[in-house]
Amino acid sequence: MRKIIFTSVLISLSAFLFGQDIIIDFNGAGASTNVDVVEVVNLSNCTSIEVPGNSSLNLTTGTIVGINNPINVDEFLVTPYPNPFMGNTTIKFYLPNKDNIEISVNNINGQTVARTSRELYAGIHSYKFTANKAGMYFIAISGGDFKQSAKVMSRGNSLLNTELSYQGNEALNNITKSGNDIYSKDFSFTMGDMLKLKGVSENFATVQTDSPIASKTYIFNFSDCTDYDGNNYAIVEIGNQLWTAENIKAAHYSNGEAIPFIEDDNEWANLGDNDLDKAYCFYNNDPASIFGALYTYAAATNGDTSGTDIQGVCPDGWHVPNNDEWVELIDFLDGSLMAGGKLKSKCNSLWNAPNEGATNETGFSAFPGGLRDYDWGDSYGAGDWGYWWTATQDNQYPTHAWMHYMDSSYPEIFPYSQFKSQGFSVRCIKNTD
Template sequence: MMKRLSFAMFIGVAFFMFFSCEENPTESSAKVPELATSEVTEIGRTSATCGGTISSDGGSIVTVRGVCWSTSQMPKVSDHKTTDGTGAGSFESEITGLTAGTNYYVRAYATNGDGTGYGSAMSFKTDDPGEPDVSTAEVSEIMPTTAKCGGTVISDGGSAVTARGVCWSTGQTPTVSDSKTTDGTGTGSFTSEITGLTAGTTYYVRAYATNSVGTSYGSAKLFYIHEPGTVTDIDGNVYQTVKIGNQWWMAENLKVTHYRNGEAIPNITDNTAWSNLSTGALCDYNNDVNNVVTYGRLYNWYAVNDSRNIAPTGWHVPTDAEWTILTNYLGGESVAGGKMKETGTTHWYGPNTGATNESGFLALPGGYRYYSGTYYGVGDYGYWWSATESDSYGAWSRNLGCSGSGVDRGSNGKRSGFSVRCVGD
């Protein structure tokens, strides 16, 4: 009886093993991909390069591949990852958004229909953080006690910028222990308002940025706070004045309608009448008095040269030589224009090349009146007379334009209508 029972059990076990070992025709033979992780290269403070090589797709198409990383030793695609194409073969990955001075682990991965396979883990450490990289902007809008500057934090050095601004002093290398502004945090550009300045003083200013490593500085910019003043003409117009070098200049264009002795300067609106003049006259640009507040008036050279004097007492129209003294003081004709022009594009058309107004001259684009009587160039150009005749037909002048930083010296017909700036006696 026992023999028959044992034989029956043997047959049952054999039957079970036969059918359990038979291949299931509906089950996939695919496996996850096989791959290797590349060496980590180009390691910086916040980035690195890695990649991998897929040696087998496991019998199913690789639909996504890349690298994954974390601070744990076995990173997965649920951590940080890149996506770098499909299929087998080699690929390269850019790892970004890292923290400076930190240990990381990275693995190549590849996913097919059966799952995700990984290469071996590679470890690397990002570069330690450094000081920020910062540049200093040009100084602009220089007033008797204030000015504007700023800068750009180009890089935080791998550690968050917690303070930025500008610092200034009368020494050539100001630091944050001198006077300073605080203008936000992080990278990018910023604008700073410099206050508490003293007229007649030369200052140096630098942008700064601070992170956990330390404070770095941009290059130093020099600027001068000019001594302010005023002068009043016979009509009661009050003009701001500025000392540039050893000269006192009006910081506004002349608006006067009378000579110093009280006699009127004729306002000629008709083009034909203007073109036939050989005596002093004035006009408003486009015959529009609303232009006078901003740009002053335009005068022919006969008014400039009149013995009754167009300038206020104690002042005169500058000679050609006095204009040259000014432009030489500001670095020469090739750069002086930018230092004389009002900044921005409120009045000047763009690009207003090189405009800093660091001289305080505040040149405006009042345009001009051609000898034929037509008006031209407001917003584009400013023209100013000198008191010096060039020949029987013309006189020397200076002009500035919106697309250059220089000063042009030229001879123009005496019937032209130009702006006038006066200089102190």
């Protein structure tokens, strides 16, 4: 079979034109070793491309041109991400040879706030810089003839200590292009851009995010996530958890039992705040809504009050996450202050402006699906807000259960206790063995 390489052409207005071929290949694992197609979105500039899974994606970024002769980008590049940041940022760079490397971080007054050194082998290395105070910081990396620098802007986080820590390294792949048929397709890419890659194999779909700075092979670990109605949900691994990367829209539980479907506003408003009144709907009664379905708490959990591993509306092998599992996700993303931005979708017209802090660097792709109101029974808030049920009831108020909420105007994610007859979205999390 011929292997096709899609070439990405950089259009840059910066003072330097970066040059390095990054060749990306794709493999499948788990439920399928085949990759049919990969949907790639550049989350930094909101361009996209669709690549056959048996092809390579060639990100070509030209040659560095400056006052001096062209230099190798591998000896130049240092990429802090995110930038600006709140809490911490990851500093990545490529080291061409084994060396003793020192990294120091100075504030705008020239004071050294963090410094570390160690022997590093050739490869791509990552450090995490955490800043307690807001302001501009200057990063200097040096060792032998190797020197790099960058600057980052911190929004500060008084709950954290200022520190610099080594995170690890990545191996580089050897690339052979001889004998391949080469086709070109424009796709804007600049070093440091964040990509979201969705690999699809028949009924399976897995999402990854990455900011590649060297050639590599992405392995999509496919897992079945199909409900009774035949809806196949994309999945994404975040930390040690595997989540659905889209909202649930099941009309039946896994045993075939139909979930009551309510369109009338008055009928919805008359639902009780209990564990018995199951109902679902679509925003503005539009079954084609990209936001998925909205469920009462009783419907989301199928009336299960145990609070742990509740399957509810989720496919077999998956369950409605409890509040502790949501907190684990938020903690992995360095806390609630910025977690919402890391989870919110971008590069589409779903969230209304300003979609504050949205990077979707996790690939979670949280949609602003709005709600179905418990009091008036109407739908509102799509584009501005997204709400997701947990499986956890409020022990203090039996008419309430816990949910998590994101807002277009804030980068945070907020936990709230709400009436059980509210219509909210649902995400699922994979069962652990």
